[in-house]
Amino acid sequence: MNIPASKNPRVVIIGGGFAGIQLAKKLKNQKFQVVLLDKHNYHTFQPLLYQVATGGLEAGSIAYPIRKVIQEYKDFYFRLTSVKEIDAVNRKIISEIGDLHYDYLVIATGSKTNYFGNKEIERNSMSMKTIPQSLNIRSLILENFEQAVLVKDEAERNALMNFVLVGAGPTGVELAGALAEMKKAILQKDYPDLNIEKMQINLVQGDDRVLNAMTVKSSAAAEKFLVKLGVRIWKNVRVTNYDGRTITTDSDLTFESATVIWTAGVQGAKVPGLNADALIERIERIRVNQYNQVKGYENIFAIGDIASMETQKYPQGHPMMAQPAIQQGNLLGENLIRLSQKKAMKPFEYNDKGSMATIGRNKAVVDLPHYHFSGVFAWFVWMFIHLISLIGFKNKAVVFLNWVYNYIAFDREGRLIIRPYKKKSFVTFTSDEI
Amino acid sequence: MNIPASKNPRVVIIGGGFAGIQLAKKLKNQKFQVVLLDKHNYHTFQPLLYQVATGGLEAGSIAYPIRKVIQEYKDFYFRLTSVKEIDAVNRKIISEIGDLHYDYLVIATGSKTNYFGNKEIERNSMSMKTIPQSLNIRSLILENFEQAVLVKDEAERNALMNFVLVGAGPTGVELAGALAEMKKAILQKDYPDLNIEKMQINLVQGDDRVLNAMTVKSSAAAEKFLVKLGVRIWKNVRVTNYDGRTITTDSDLTFESATVIWTAGVQGAKVPGLNADALIERIERIRVNQYNQVKGYENIFAIGDIASMETQKYPQGHPMMAQPAIQQGNLLGENLIRLSQKKAMKPFEYNDKGSMATIGRNKAVVDLPHYHFSGVFAWFVWMFIHLISLIGFKNKAVVFLNWVYNYIAFDREGRLIIRPYKKKSFVTFTSDEI
Numbered sequence A, B: 001m002n003i004p005a006s007k008n009p010r011v012v013i014i015g016g017g018f019a020g021i022q023l024a025k026k027l028k029n030q031k032f033q034v035v036l037l038d039k040h041n042y043h044t045f046q047p048l049l050y051q052v053a054t055g056g057l058e059a060g061s062i063a064y065p066i067r068k069v070i071q072e073y074k075d076f077y078f079r080l081t082s083v084k085e086i087d088a089v090n091r092k093i094i095s096e097i098g099d100l101h102y103d104y105l106v107i108a109t110g111s112k113t114n115y116f117g118n119k120e121i122e123r124n125s126m127s128m129k130t131i132p133q134s135l136n137i138r139s140l141i142l143e144n145f146e147q148a149v150l151v152k153d154e155a156e157r158n159a160l161m162n163f164v165l166v167g168a169g170p171t172g173v174e175l176a177g178a179l180a181e182m183k184k185a186i187l188q189k190d191y192p193d194l195n196i197e198k199m200q201i202n203l204v205q206g207d208d209r210v211l212n213a214m215t216v217k218s219s220a221a222a223e224k225f226l227v228k229l230g231v232r233i234w235k236n237v238r239v240t241n242y243d244g245r246t247i248t249t250d251s252d253l254t255f256e257s258a259t260v261i262w263t264a265g266v267q268g269a270k271v272p273g274l275n276a277d278a279l280i281e282r283i284e285r286i287r288v289n290q291y292n293q294v295k296g297y298e299n300i301f302a303i304g305d306i307a308s309m310e311t312q313k314y315p316q317g318h319p320m321m322a323q324p325a326i327q328q329g330n331l332l333g334e335n336l337i338r339l340s341q342k343k344a345m346k347p348f349e350y351n352d353k354g355s356m357a358t359i360g361r362n363k364a365v366v367d368l369p370h371y372h373f374s375g376v377f378a379w380f381v382w383m384f385i386h387l388i389s390l391i392g393f394k395n396k397a398v399v400f401l402n403w404v405y406n407y408i409a410f411d412r413e414g415r416l417i418i419r420p421y422k423k424k425s426f427v428t429f430t431s432d433e434i
Helices: A020-024 A044-053 A120-126 A131-148 A154-160 A169-191 A216-230 A322-339 A376-389 A395-410 B018-025 B048-051 B117-122 B131-148 B154-160 B170-190 B216-228 B324-342 B377-387 B393-409
Strands: A010-014 A033-038 A042-044 A062-064 A076-080 A082-088 A092-095 A098-103 A104-107 A110-114 A163-165 A200-204 A232-234 A238-241 A247-248 A255-256 A259-262 A266-268 A286-287 A300-302 A355-360 A363-368 A371-374 B011-016 B033-038 B040-042 B062-064 B076-080 B083-087 B092-096 B098-101 B104-107 B111-113 B162-165 B199-204 B232-234 B239-242 B246-249 B254-256 B259-262 B266-268 B285-287 B298-302 B353-359 B365-369 B371-374
Touching: A010 A020, A044 A131, A044 A169, A044 A376, A092 A232, A092 B254, A120 A238, A120 A259, A131 A154, A131 A169, A131 A259, A131 B076, A154 A163, A154 A255, A163 A169, A163 A255, A169 A200, A169 A216, A169 A355, A216 A232, A216 A363, A216 A371, A238 B098, A266 A286, A286 B298, A355 A376, A363 A376, A371 A376, A376 A395, A376 B048, A395 B393, B011 B018, B018 B033, B033 B285, B048 B131, B048 B170, B048 B377, B117 B239, B117 B259, B131 B154, B131 B170, B131 B259, B154 B162, B154 B254, B162 B254, B170 B199, B170 B216, B170 B353, B216 B232, B216 B353, B216 B365, B216 B371, B298 B393, B353 B377, B365 B377, B371 B377, B377 B393
Parallel strands: A010 A033, A010 A104, A033 A076, A104 A300, A163 A200, A163 A259, A200 A232, B011 B033, B011 B104, B033 B076, B104 B298, B162 B199, B162 B259, B199 B232
Antiparallel strands: A042 A062, A082 A092, A092 A098, A110 A266, A238 A247, A247 A255, A355 A363, A363 A371, B040 B062, B083 B092, B092 B098, B111 B266, B239 B246, B246 B254, B353 B365, B365 B371
């Protein structure tokens, strides 16, 4: 990998998400050589992916070049690659671009979509964990409407306009809200020859409430907002299969749809090579102690979504979202510095600042530790928090400008099929029409 | 194509570029049914493609949804498709999504890159006529630098940092300037482990001056600016081949380079089906009379880059750029309305408003009909003209904001490899390095 020798011990960080970037910032100009690896050359602000998918924001507004973050850091290297394996015995990682020795290894690979082993669903449905995936969803939504204007068969046309979102967590709920806004603000005007009332947004949830990680009060408010926007909510229903056309469930309910977006589960994006003991198989997360040390290893750490720290308050590990990742990255940075100074590490304690979700124009729900609210004020809080959390002044400014424009103009100009998504054609056309 | 019957005659427009969109606007709510066809669902502002390629702007900022343009036009349809053939005998076009009858056909398909028949150059080099092509160039530039930090062989590393632009027209010159800015503003800071002085930008021109369609004075000024930015200019040199690694020319000069961007020629993007007589084979443009009527057809028109109207002042047809396209689209709209009122059509006369090119920060050249200037003021004029020419308030605002940011911060945050460009690997790595 062409990393020069250094007198400092080498920390290798796999992943430039919330956890990895936070750790990198803490290790700036400390007595370490740091090598940060990622398969993308940018950090993704995942909470806004759904706005890229629905044409409200451009991809570039929620991505930030990793090299720019570390531009002035000394003895700090970035390499664009994907790690194939960890060789803990020889203290090295094996990657597409060669091997690399580490003194400390930090796994911050995040999470990926969990299809619970159903290959057919995986093949036929869309997921939304990365920017390219979000752009694929955007292309597919628009391609479906371009096809819908062409077909004469009503059932086919309705299937093209039927969007089924599986999983009513924050991603599913926010996406459902954005699709409903898109229906009113854009699709109705852009496709005057379609009866846009036939467009359906179906949100399918396995248990009895949406946003089930939030308070009952927020769930109820979110559900009310969604219903008002015309989203159909199906609770206590589990999707059992999707062949690209028909969705079957564990009840009598079925859907005919060209588009299934799967947000029903996540699992750790693990890297092979660790002892079986360090892995929680069901969700592919890595078991860590209170210092984020991987079980069975002294110099390997895991932070963020991939790490599962089982505590009394969080017996299944912390929620897989930005806040625990940032806090763990932060503390691990401090702890590595303490280690280098021969001081004892500090145990991690999660400071739950609350959670929130937006459902559409003027609508959001916010759970703070002792206070829950929803509506217009919650929506402003949501926007403010997301704006200040974006890295970089220019991204903040461009996102703000887009939001103001979208709000005032009731519009989303990002309805662009820049790269077509080549779904195996749902409809075929004969060449005899004039 | 599922277009309803209409009492009005049907105008089919192929292409939503400058000419096609301008014509569409003129035909708004007139006594025609209009069907606009394009293979993209957006209009591209081509003059700023080079800024997308060099990370200064996001793709979405220079694209505008075609359906939004025609949102409130009556009896007006857009279809996303590519036209395979014109069947003039039966007055219909044959497309991927079916056939369509026309009363009037307008070909506004624009132009594409001309490799003058050299398939090997075509296969190995990049072109920049569309947004996806520009994004590919952006990805390739950044991928080359990510590879350059890895290789130990100096010749290979230099080839990865050597950019050869063939053709010093406006596209080649603007791209060369932007690459030179990128070198200073970004690459130098992002890749501290590379000796960025080794990065070369070579601009190869077949005749004896850059911007040879502009005045001699502007050519000289542009050349001075380019040299000042470190661009190497090679005049009176023709590239004869590029195998993906070595560029050969008609002189002793050769280059070793991983990236050739070909801007040395354009040709019409013709649609098959017209009589041989209507085509100018060498540049694949369509012969039109002074009403933009295609030679040999009464109800088929061609406008913009694809049309070649040979006049005394322009014996080879008008220059293939935005202004003639817009003016022809405008007049043809008027003429079609006149035809429907049984009035005589007006002949086209090109109003040359001048031309301009920017070379980098504070540097541009402007040729007005009777006045030529260069430098900072020309640069402001260039920016102003391009800003007001962009369609849509939001695009204007976002581009302006990006330019201000890029100028003040000496930065371009669009250095993102969203979709990797999969060039056949230039370098292979062995897995034995630690």
